[in-house]
Amino acid sequence: MDDMRDETTLVAALLDEGGPSRQVTAAGRERLLELARTADRPPARKARRWNGWLRGRRPLGLGLGLVAAAAAAAVAVAAVGSGGAAPTRPSGPGPREMVLAAAVQAERQADGRYLVTHVRNCHAEPVKAETGDYIVQPCHEIWQWRARDRADDSAVWTRDLPTRPQTSRDEALWRRAGAPRTFPSSQDPRALPDLYRTAPTKWKESRSDRNENSDRYVLQPSGRALTAEEVQNLPTDPKELEKLLAPRPSEGSPRDRRDSRLPTGPGQKIVEATLAVSELPLPPKVWAAFIRMLADTPGVRAVGRVADPIGRPGVALEAPRTAPGGGGTSMERAIFDPNTGALLATVSTTVRRGADDPAVFRPGTVEGYTVIVESRWTDGRPSRPADADDPRPGS
């Protein structure tokens, strides 16, 4: 270890300029707080996952053999549908791969390709009322584009949808409470008494995010950064794909994993894997491999034909996931397009409430969902969401 230290010690000593002065520290803090003051109202994005991270371990023994018709159908359809534009490759390198890589390379020269994604995140927010607690569902949308192969060329737009009571039962309780038009944050109602509103907001560009893209596509939670070309050439073999998407084992030492208190159960794998690829338009064969990979996970089962939260028909896989420290259990469902295999949405539903969860989270409550409204490559340079009514971007 001493041997390890010497060059680094010398380098550190050479470069060390000391810590910040008090003035610089104060100025930086003020700069941050100024930004915080002008920050957009907080996004509902990720709220579902946040609920999830706080939950705990309690694997449920669901049958393994139920990986059935729907997934198989999705896989089959996805495979059939793979004649599309996206280049794919057989497993293992070879002449074909090189030719295809060259084709992709040639395509890149044409330039002007962009990725457009449009995602909706909703979560269940408990509201306290003397006339009876109920649940409202704040939803936040992010529409963004980024140059496919170039850094510093992108834009992000966001909007809030109307926050509404979640079910008819919630709606009745909301009316009984006087049909309020604003709702407090359940996390900190005093500081944020009107965080969620029944009124929507217009699309607005997040100027601080302008041109913030890198030219890499990061697969969370493994953290692997891929080029657009590598995204198109992700493995079509489920095992290979799994290796790429899995959190790197060495990344979390056993202690780190414990400290981070990740949820457990096969549903956690659904959450992690879908998070990795949810905003990427993968070739159909890769989606097929992705579905097979999840379907092959012990504890994951197929649930047949379903509709996604915005009514699109899909096929689904699901599995339970449990929070650490006596937390609740939720059912994590991934819904796929039966024609392309593309991920349409992920939905998290309460199975068993955790000790700290609000009482209104009954079994069956939709705790949160993410809908991939759209994710596609496009040739034309995008400007703003189609239904943004302001003709001048960013103003």
Added chain:
Amino acid sequence: MTAPPDVATDDAAVIEQSRHEPDRFAVIYDRYFPEIYRYVAARLGRDVADDIAAETFCAAFRKRDRFDPARGAVRPWLYGMATNLVGRHRRDERRRYAALARMAPEWRADGHESRVAARVAAEGVRPQLAGALAELSEGDRDVLLLVAIGGLRYEEVAQALEIPPGTVGSRMNRARRKVREALGGTDPTHAEEHFHG
């Protein structure tokens, strides 16, 4: 506006809270600004660091809803963000190493820390060391300095740079070898004895 002295103090929980209570992010700032500043200043000098270290926290704030605890802790996440910003100032960084290689110790702008560096200079290795740093590839230098200045463990470097831990190890080996070669006849172990002595 100060962060309320309440509830969760775990970094990731603070970030989570800051999504709905932006002010809470000041807790992260208070915890990590000094060391992030030190890291940036080591690479770009104090003048540039005044701006870049503060900008690191603004950038982190803007991206706070993308922080994912499954990918690692807050500290390496911040170092990664700082490293990205440093990467936009490669010219400043090269200039700094060139200056360090040329400068006589007493030319260094004051600095309560300059006496430490002066000891290194007294070993006569500063020009070689600065030259070696200037010649490292960006990736190798990022790894070396995250370890040397930030004190990050390999897996934290991996999280910060979003690269596999194995890559961290090989970059680190390469960087150390180049530094050692640049020191020429100087035995680093020997130098270190003097350095601490």
